[in-house]
Amino acid sequence: MATTHNIATKGRVQWLYPLSIATAIAMLVAWFPLGTLLHQQGQLSATAQQIAVIQREQQALAAQQRTVSTRAEAAMLARQLYQLVNPGQSLIQVLPGTAAVDGTGGGDPGYQPLVSPSSIIAPVVAPTGHRSTSGWRGFVDRLVRTLEFWR
Secondary structure (H helix, E strand, O other): OOOHHHHHHHHHHHHHHHHOOOOOOOOHHHHOOHHHHHHHHHHHHHHHHHHHHHHHHHHHHHHHHHHOOOOHHOOOOOOOOOOOOOOOOOOOOOOOOOOOOOOOOOOHHHHHOOHHHOOOOOOOOOOOOOOOOOOOOEEEEEEEHHHHHHH
């Protein structure tokens, strides 16, 4: 009878070890969430890419600094990019014209043909309905009409 009891406990012990190992692994997985680790790894790789981009920009700026190290190059860039001039000089900008297809020079009124005075139509002035009076009363009427917006 002692041998059968010993064999039954030995069979239970053999299943107990793998079951305890599986339980420990399940607890570790639950304690260290895998999703969080993967999310953090994605953030780290995105940050590494940003650092690489900034390092490339830094290298490009360092190369530009080496090319602009001379005073003549700096003055040329100042003229081109910022329209700066040396003391005593003046800057004159010639804007491009918008010439019409027919060559009349569409945008610039200096290129348009002259207008004869006889072709100008005089503007028609409509009467205002107020009669012109002289003296003190005329002055007061004009002043009241001028300050009419105060009402």
